[in-house]
Amino acid sequence: MSFIECVDLTHIYNAGMENEMLAVENVNIKIEEGEFVAILGTNGSGKSTLAKHFNGLLLPSSGKCLVDGMDTKDEEHTYDIRRQIGMVFQNPDNQIIAAIVEDDVGFGPENIGLDPHEIRRNVTAALRAVDMEEYRHFSPHHLSGGQKQRVAIAGALAMNTKCLVLDEPTAMLDPRGRHEVMDTVSRLNKERGITTVYITHFMEEAAMADRIFVMDQKHLVASGTPREIFRDIGAMKKRGLAVPMAAEMAYRLQQKGLRITESIINTEDLVRAICQ
Amino acid sequence: MSIELKNISYTYMPKTPFEHLALDDISITVPEGKITAIAGHTGSGKSTLIQHFNGLLKPSKGTILVDGVDIGKKNTEAKAARRKVGIVFQYPEYQLFEETISKDISFGPMNIGCSEAETLERVKQAMAFVNLDYDKYAHRSPFQLSGGQKRRAAIAGILALQPKYLVLDEPTAGLDPKGREALMEKFRRLHRERGTTIVLISHNMDNIASYADNVIILNKGKVTMEAPPEEVFSQKELISQAGLELPEVKTIMNELAQNGLEIQNNAYTMDKAVEEIIEALRRKGKC
Numbered sequence: 001m002s003f004i005e006c007v008d009l010t011h012i013y014n015a016g017m018e019n020e021m022l023a024v025e026n027v028n029i030k031i032e033e034g035e036f037v038a039i040l041g042t043n044g045s046g047k048s049t050l051a052k053h054f055n056g057l058l059l060p061s062s063g064k065c066l067v068d069g070m071d072t073k074d075e076e077h078t079y080d081i082r083r084q085i086g087m088v089f090q091n092p093d094n095q096i097i098a099a100i101v102e103d104d105v106g107f108g109p110e111n112i113g114l115d116p117h118e119i120r121r122n123v124t125a126a127l128r129a130v131d132m133e134e135y136r137h138f139s140p141h142h143l144s145g146g147q148k149q150r151v152a153i154a155g156a157l158a159m160n161t162k163c164l165v166l167d168e169p170t171a172m173l174d175p176r177g178r179h180e181v182m183d184t185v186s187r188l189n190k191e192r193g194i195t196t197v198y199i200t201h202f203m204e205e206a207a208m209a210d211r212i213f214v215m216d217q218k219h220l221v222a223s224g225t226p227r228e229i230f231r232d233i234g235a236m237k238k239r240g241l242a243v244p245m246a247a248e249m250a251y252r253l254q255q256k257g258l259r260i261t262e263s264i265i266n267t268e269d270l271v272r273a274i275c276q
Numbered sequence: 277m278s279i280e281l282k283n284i285s286y287t288y289m290p291k292t293p294f295e296h297l298a299l300d301d302i303s304i305t306v307p308e309g310k311i312t313a314i315a316g317h318t319g320s321g322k323s324t325l326i327q328h329f330n331g332l333l334k335p336s337k338g339t340i341l342v343d344g345v346d347i348g349k350k351n352t353e354a355k356a357a358r359r360k361v362g363i364v365f366q367y368p369e370y371q372l373f374e375e376t377i378s379k380d381i382s383f384g385p386m387n388i389g390c391s392e393a394e395t396l397e398r399v400k401q402a403m404a405f406v407n408l409d410y411d412k413y414a415h416r417s418p419f420q421l422s423g424g425q426k427r428r429a430a431i432a433g434i435l436a437l438q439p440k441y442l443v444l445d446e447p448t449a450g451l452d453p454k455g456r457e458a459l460m461e462k463f464r465r466l467h468r469e470r471g472t473t474i475v476l477i478s479h480n481m482d483n484i485a486s487y488a489d490n491v492i493i494l495n496k497g498k499v500t501m502e503a504p505p506e507e508v509f510s511q512k513e514l515i516s517q518a519g520l521e522l523p524e525v526k527t528i529m530n531e532l533a534q535n536g537l538e539i540q541n542n543a544y545t546m547d548k549a550v551e552e553i554i555e556a557l558r559r560k561g562k563c
């Protein structure tokens with residue numbers, strides 16, 4: 001059984017109304033426990049709509065979304081599903097609610113009525129996991145964007161979440177903040193086996209994933225390893241996307257007559273291909 | 277002619293426990309007709325700095341000259357000088373507020389006293405420039421647009437003011453690759469065809485590498501570098517101290533050089549890099 005499974009999932013906003021809009025159509029996806037998947041697609045391709053189904057924020061208009069075997073439409077499972085899947089959004093300022101970091105991280109556990117000792121323990125462990133323990137008494141508005149996003153991730157971890165769904169978590173961050181978030185996400189996936197769904201417009205970030213899903217005009221149009229997906233530069237450009245810089249450079253060099261047989265998705269690949 | 281900042285300092289909440297020196301004795305020049313990039317990490321003072329360009333913030337110390345006019349004065353000349361500078365803030369789509377797109381874009385021109393006919397003409401021009409069809413969109417609500425369209429509608433609102441100096445704060449944040457490129461190409465066209473001076477605030481160094489004639493690096497409220505891109509990108513240490521990164525292309529070129537490829541290593545854009553690599557490989561008889 002896959003951890004997340006979408007079966008013929010279709011989502012229509014404002015169904016039956018004048019401004020009805022089809023956002024996602026007939027998507028079939030399976031995400032395994034412990035996997036790191038990235039979702040790519042242009043603005044409006046349906047990737048955020050799809051991701052909001054993973055914890056039941058949106059329910060399918062038709063088709064199904066199953067999390068750990070539970071149907072998101074089944075109301076009695078809503079809380080179980082949301083405890084297992086934590087969401088992190090683009091704007092860090094829209095998802096931090098408390099005046100002190102530890103209160104923010106403790107909000108979820110407190111809300112589900114955990115024992116105060118356990119809350120404290122969860123909060124400490126979560127802050128440590130994102131390397132923010134020394135900031136536990138800080139006010140969030142004194143933190144950088146990358147630090148705020150890590151606090152948001154800690155908020156999910158404090159609920160013992162099994163899966164993180166991150167919707168463009170680095171779009172508003174500077175390079176340092178982006179690295180902080182990417183390193184944290186990738187470490188949590190590797191060391192703790194947290195299933196990770198990572199939506200991004202940055203191809204270099206998607207290249208870290210085990211698998212990439214590509215959305216185009218409401219449909220899932222491709223899935224595969226980063227090497228498989230980034231091999232077809234023409235197709236990616238046609239979809240309004242791109243490939244990592246090293247892959248683009250390899251492609252340009254090939255067009256100038258350089259023979260490169262290996263698949264290139266990062267700088268190490270390219271250096272190896274050229275310098276040896 | 278230029279925007280010239282002379283010894284600008286700015287302190288947030290002076291004489292309170294939260295007093296914070298955001299800009300520390302900054303002297304820079306934004307030359308007319310060029311694309312100048314300002315880079316720095318979050319909190320380095322970029323946004324505070326650009327709000328001085330048209331008098332939204334008044335410096336605690338120092339003077340700002342726009343085309344030689346001190347914009348801190350209270351006279352009509354200073355007011356006219358301030359209006360030469362248009363600022364597009366980060367996520368400008370959050371500032372859309374009117375019932376229809378055409379009303380939203382009209383707000384600026386009407387406010388500076390353009391006639392109705394003149395305003396309409398400017399709205400049409402601005403919408404055409406950002407590829408929003410006037411007949412189709414003018415009377416729709418801006419809130420029905422997609423994210424990318426909203427961004428373009430908001431930018432049209434500034435373009436309708438026809439600023440001589442256009443300041444853009446992270447204009448492509450949150451857009452997909454195609455959207456980023458399309459928008460940047462529009463600004464490049466504006467620069468080439470109308471000679472608009474562009475100030476690009478960004479931490480995307482590849483963007484800066486592709487478009488800027490001149491780069492200013494801010495760190496902790498101070499200017500640490502003001503130079504053409506090739507010079508800035510040769511200072512790896514300073515860039516990293518400022519919390520920034522070299523353009524990806526430059527990083528790849530540095531790696532190739534370190535691994536024995538004999539390149540001049542001046543390239544920081546894709547086209548030049550590809551040329552340099554091919555040349556180096558030819559010399560080695562490998563290509």
